[in-house]
Structure formats: C-alpha cells, structure tokens
Amino acid sequence: MQKKEENEGTNMRKKAEREEEKAQKKAEREEEKAQKKAQREKKHRARLEQHVVSCPHCGKNVLDHMSECPYCKGVLVPAGYRPVDPEKFKKIKLACTIAGIAVAIAVVVVIFVVLR
C-alpha cells in the first residue's frame, strides 16, 4: 500500500517534470519567435529610417517621398524628384525629334526599295 503511494508520487513528479519541460520548450519557442519578430521589425524600421527626413517647416519626421507634410501641410520636395533643367529638356526633345524623323525616312526608303 505504501509502495503504491510512493509509486504514484514518483509518477506525479515525473509527470510534473514532463509538463515543466514542455512548458519550458514552449517558452523557448515563443522567445525565439518574439526575437525573430523583433529582428524583422528592426530591419523594417532601419529601412524606413533611410527615408525619414525632418520637415523644413515644423521639424517633425516625415518620409522623403512625401510632397506635403502630414503635420503642418507644408510643401516638401520629394527625394528623387529633381525639376528637369529646361535647357536639357529642349535638347532631349530635339534629339528625340531628329531620331524620329530619321526612323521615318529610313522606313520610307525601305518601303520604296522593297516595292520597286
């Protein structure tokens, strides 16, 4: 009778140990998950921080692609946007026009040659 009770006690202890182990493993897994999540968030934040600039009007942090400050509605110049130099634009336009005319002439010449 006493032996049985002892046995039961051991079994209970073993069971408790197993449960504890399980709980510990679960906690470890959760911790790992949380760590990964934190890492991901950190990466995301770092990426975002590359695009954070301070508003010249109110000094608050805004993203560099914004054209208007969400806080003070001040006008911002988005990064990556540079007004086109009108002289350069004219030159590019002229070059495109010349290239277009050249292609048109080439097509006309080819058609004449083929049709003859």
Ligand SMILES: [Zn+2]
């Ligand atoms: Zn602002």
